Amino acid sequence: MAVTTFGESVKRTEDPRLITGRGKYVDDIRLSGMAHMAFVRSPYGHANIKNIDTSAALDSPGVIAVFTGADLQEELGGLPVGWMLPDLKQPPHPPLAFETVRYLGDAVAVVVADTAYQATDAAGLVEVDYEVLPAVVNAEAATKDGAPQLHQEAPNNVGFDWEVAGGDYAEAIKDPDVIVVKERIVNQRLIPNSMETRGVVADYDAGKGNITLYTSTQIPHLVKLLFSLVTGWPEQKVRVVAPDVGGGFGSKLYLYAEEVVAGIVARQVKRPVKWIESRSEAYVSTAHGRDHICDAEIAGKKDGEIVGIKVNLYANLGAYLSTFAPLIPTYLFGLMLGGVYKMPNVECKVHGVFTNTTPVDAYRGAGRPEAAYLVERMVSRFAQEIGRDPIAVRRKNMLAAHKNGRAVTTGVMYDSGDYKANLNKALEIFDYPAFRKEQREARREGKLLGVGISTYIEICGMAPSAVASSLGAGAGLWESSNVRLHPTGKATIYIGTSPHGQGHETTMAQLVSSEIGIPIEDVEVLHGDTDQGQFGTGTFGSRSLAVGGAALFNSLQKVKAKTHRLASHLLEADPKFVTFENGTFSVEDIPDKTLTIQEVAGQAYAAANLPPGMEPGLEEVSFFDPQNFAWPNGTHLCVVEIDPDSGQVKVQRYVAVDDFGNVLNPMIVDGMTHGGVAQGIGQALSEQAVYSDDGQLLSGSLMDYALPSADMFPMMELDRTVTPSPSNPIGVKGAGEAGTIAASPAVMNAVIDALAHLGVKHMDMPATSEKVWRAIEDAKEARRAARSAARARG
Amino acid sequence: MVTSSFDYFAPTTLDEATSLLSRYRGEAKVLAGGHSLIPMMKLRLAEPGILVDIGQIDGLSYIREDGDGVSIGSMTTYREMATSSVIQSRYPLLADASSKVADLQVRNRGTIGGSLAHSDPAGDIPAVVLAIGGSVVARTRRSSREIAIDRFQVDLLTTALHDNEIITEIKLPSLAAGTGTAYSKFHNPASHYAITGVAAVVTISGGVCTEARVAVTGAGDKATRARRTERILRGKELTPAVIRRAAERAAAEVEDTLNEDIHATAEYRVHMTQVHAVKAIEAAVAAAG
Incomplete structure (x- = not known):
């Protein structure tokens, strides 16, 4: 019997059931x-x-x-x-x-x-x-004249045009010192595989x-x-x-x-x-994810100062609007285009387009991976263009540390963060100068080594309901909890969010145990049954702890307040002098006057001696609606080696320093980061949904859809910084999606870095062996052509 | 996906199994490890009315040194070949290729006989056995015959096997002194089948290549000998330059039937076949040491 603490790596209590085949899934219901x-x-x-x-x-x-x-x-x-x-x-x-x-x-x-x-x-x-x-599968092509039309309600297949802007990008690039770098960035369609x-x-x-x-x-x-x-x-x-x-991964x-x-x-x-x-x-x-075709521009000066970013996005919606499809490529994408940078000017236009494909909606990260990929790729692309180190350029443009709210160009308010601290810590673990030396030596031997960085930020902890509603949400995005202490002092808690792998049964029980001092084994976590539990919006957007955990925390405070009052009454002491620690109420300076919370719970139901006006029983409900989103951020560094003969990319090293705010269960957070990074590497290197022009899915099974496998990953080196989020009472952010958001740009920046000396500037995901091999061959060909042109001139 | 319905037989003797095949000729398929046939049935690409499961027949799983060579029972699994000391020492490329088929679950079930009979264009084992040489023993209810491996793979998913025959054994010849072997594969990132795989068996005597058998899988419609590559190797000292020149011809025999899909264009398959031909031949030469 153990009382757990906030910050302890408690092993997942659901795992013995789930990994020994005693879970109960839908197919087990007969x-x-x-x-x-x-x-x-x-x-x-x-x-x-x-x-x-x-x-x-x-x-x-x-x-x-x-x-x-x-x-x-x-x-x-x-x-x-x-x-x-x-x-x-x-x-x-x-x-x-x-x-x-x-x-x-x-x-x-x-x-x-x-x-x-x-x-x-x-x-x-x-x-x-x-x-x-006739069918059309490409979002940009679907908007052109003469394209097959899917719905009479949506001329030219356009479901919406949406835009966000801050500053004045057009004005900013009039400065003759400003260089504009343009790139077409495609974020390929992915198929969720829960x-x-x-x-x-x-x-x-x-x-x-x-x-x-x-x-x-x-x-x-x-x-x-x-x-x-x-x-x-x-x-x-x-x-x-x-x-x-x-x-589920959002699907x-x-x-x-x-x-x-x-x-x-x-x-x-x-x-x-x-x-x-x-x-x-x-x-x-089942809904697919991503599928963006984007024309992007980044503008800045030779000294590395970035003045703005501009994006024109064709977002593939698939054939119909899935439940949250309008949200993903708009607010969750466009609002994130400033990254962790000052980025004074942002201009973003999004065209949501119907095509003859499976509907597209949220997939792990949902909009933020697309935004982080675009921003982080473009920042590195800009650094390459002006011949500066991508880390130096990031450092020059990074936002200063802040503890409580920082308004950014896209109109949102980041909660807390120390972006340079992440960067510094990651660089220290990584030893950047040593890598650059190793890379130079490797190149001399004909080896292709590259390092990629991403200094990401994302928006999670959905969401302040009033804000979400003003942006178009059809439901409130608060969470609720009910804590019921039984007469024996055991607890049943009812939560609105239900897990699909995140470990709620462990972490929510851990929070109960750490707050009211009862053993974690004494806590039953009920979820997922609308006749039984509290209403809740659900598990997505890295929100369960930041919103649902906060609701639970608030219920627990009410439990503490009531038991404190009752214990004081029973101990015949002034509440001011009654303290609560490790599940026990004691009266200051009177060591033998104590009551356990279990004893107090029993008295709450016995109701024989309650303070005046106190209702019997011990059950508390809270609804929590956050005042702001939560904003995890961090620095990820990745090393790849590319085999010049095949073009095959191998991830050699992966360092991640993340700020998830306070961390309740570090083991679970590490596991989420591992999985998230793996999914991001999968998008960068192997996964892609491929449709033929007439709408047949060519990657229609696991025989053709290349999920990453364990042999593609090195041991990941994880570390953290902590800036507690002011958005909720427990100071947590969210960890479910961050790895996925950070990883794909880190990997692709590494791939381009490995090939940069050959003249390669961009490549779309996934960096398959053939694509990389062709990039190497094309670069060789271009150099040969340039040499012979020079000879002809000379 | 679920398969369409079928009748299932699990005979315990070869006589019973071959009788069933004769009785339901054309309708019945033999089920060995099931790791090629069952997926095809689940996708309903194959809808046999009758399955004859030969997994209950004793005596089809063995690795036996017979006279000069080695005989392998048709129901011997990849895992058994990968871990067999006889295979590891006498045909290292077969042990190596077997250890690289798909994943452990597949290797525990998939069999050498099943792989050869299915003749997947991207299967590993057909190329390896082709490079070693040898023969396939096939039985009907009444008779038994030995089919030389060079005549066994006929076309895409098609072998010389008749539909009333069951493979019972694979006979591998003894390799001459001074022979080295290797298999080098570039796998499809999704299915882990070979995008291309090259098996090489090279004999060196007095510093010169006296015999070479090289086979390619994955690139074309079936496992195929790279005879032009072999001709360049034979009779020469195998310097890096000679190996590279030979490897450049490794895809020549399959150039009319090159595969092309979302994972690799034909051009890339040719290139990777050449790359892996160099790797396989170099490794075989080193092993011949």
Whole structure:
């Protein structure tokens, strides 16, 4: 029995259950009489549905029903958008398409059968007569005249035009001393690969008219709300349960078609129904991430002073607006374009564009990786252009340290940070001068070594609800908690955010233990069941501790206040002289007058001797809405070696110094950083979703989509600085996404650094072997051509 | 994904298995380790009505020194080959290639017979066995025959095997004194199959290459001997210059059937085949030492 402390690396209490196969995921749920669903999906990127013949499927063994989009058009409604932008085009998004399919994998019908095998076999027998239409998959191309049109509501396929600006970039570059460096920066499309794919079980109670959805989601409470809004099902009759969830990375942060269909189909067939997504299905039906085409400019002077950045972005939305799609490439991208720099002038235009591809939404980092990649790549590109060291240029432009709010050009207020401290600490660990020497020697031997840096900042801890609402949020972004101390002094806590790998059961219990001094084993953490727990917005945007943890902290303060008052009463002492430490109330200077919090809890329920006016029981609720976001930041350094024969990039070294504010559980934070960095390296070196021009997904399985594997990573060297965040009472920031945000620019800057002496200036991710080999060959060719041109002149 | 439905047989004797293949000829597929066939079935690229699982038959998994050479039972797994002292000492490239197939889970299940019968254009084992030489023993219900490895790989995913035959054994010849071997592979970052792989078996006598067998996988439609490379090597002292010149021809035999996909263009495959031909031949020469 251990009381834990804030800052202790408590081992994850959920792991024994999860790693020995005793977790309970959606697919582990088996209800009596449960039927299975399989979806019929479009094999084309764009087509009209001329006819659907379900007769052969209906005759197939075990089949209970087949529904097409037209059959359920009324009941299903349309999928919602959770974030508004000015003049946002919102074309209807039917959960089952009934006139036109707009991306490969768009669902057109659902088969219900006794077994999953029967449902899948029968789905193959549904005959859909398609009229194939021209498709467009590239966001920039989709806006051009003559491009195939997806929605009549969105002329030229433009869903929105959005902009943010600060200072006056156009004026700033009129200065004759200012050099403007332009680059086209493509941030490729990624496919999320959570270990557990999506899945849903819908259980309809015909007697009460209630529906329970067990779904693999990051946002059970929002699924309940949105499901109710979409289908008109009274909210009090909807229960959503997120059981153990095996990862999400943002991809389980939306209301999906399959969740809505499952609820409606369960009511239609009057049996529980289950759908478990296959990996191949996940590749086309679960939201993708990134996919930016960006024309970027950075402007500055020869001495390294940066005067501004300008961006024109085509953000691929996919075929429909996913729940948070309008938010990701706008506020979460554009507001971050100042980085950790003074950056006095920022100009950013974003065009959200519909294409015949799987919808695009948040993916680990969501907008900030795209922004950090662009800013950090452009700063290094600028340093290369003016012939200065990329670290010296960063240092020259970096914001000064601040503890409580620093307004920046894009209009937001960074909370706290000491950016140069991160940089200095990272450089000290790394030994930069020694590396540059090693690099010079390596080049003499024909080896290609490079170092890359990224001094990132990101926005998390979503969010002050009033701010978010003014920017377009469709829901409040606070969190809540309920702490119930039982008569025995054990605790059950109910939290609104539910984990999908982050370790909430450990960290939230750790916070309880460290605050009120009861052993961590005595704390049960309940989450994810909308009938059981507190309402909450969900787990995303590195917010669970900064917002949900803060709500829990506040409930615990209320528990402390009430028990303090009750203990003082029972000890017959003036509260002023009653202290609380390690779970025990004592009276100053009277050593034998003590009460444990467990004893006080018992008295709270016995209610035999309560102070005047005190209610019995011991249960406290808090809602926490932060005043500002939280802003993790740091410096990451990466060394790569490139094999000149193959172009293969190997990450040799990785140093990360991050400021996550106060750290509750360093082990979990390190693990998040490891995973985040790995994901960033994956984007930099191997991952890419590739569509053919007609909308076929060429990287449609793990055989072709190159997730990074363990052999691609060195042992990461992690360290931290701490500037407590003033945005919440526990001073924490967020650690879930920072590694991903920082890593891809660090790696790509290293790749370019390794090739810079050959004349290479930019390369798009992923830096695959062939791409790097071609860059080397092209650089050689360019040098040969330059030499012969010089000879011809001479 | 789930497979389409099929009937499953798990015979315990070869006679039973070959009888099933004859009875359901054309309809039945042999299931060995299942690491090529099952994924294809799950994607419904293969929909056999009948599976004959030969995993329950005793006596198909062995590595045996027979006379001069070595015989390997068809159900011998990659892992068994990678860790066999006989294979490590007599055919180091086979042990090495086996240790580099996919991941441990696959190596524990995948078999030499399955790999050869499937003849994946990017499989490792077909090129390695081609470079070693030897033969494949195939049995029907009534008869048994030995197919020389050079005649075994016929086309993309196609071998000389008849659909009523089961591979029972792979016979490898003894390698002459002074022979070195090596396999060098450049793998697809997603699937870990070979984008290109080069197997080299080189015999050096009196400072001169007396025999060379070089085979390429991944680049073309099937594992293929690089005969032009071999001809340049034979009869010469294998200096770096000679090896480089020979390696430049390593993709010559597959140039009409070059693969091209989102991971590597044909041009890059040719280049990497040459790069890995140098690596494999140099390593084989060093091992021949």
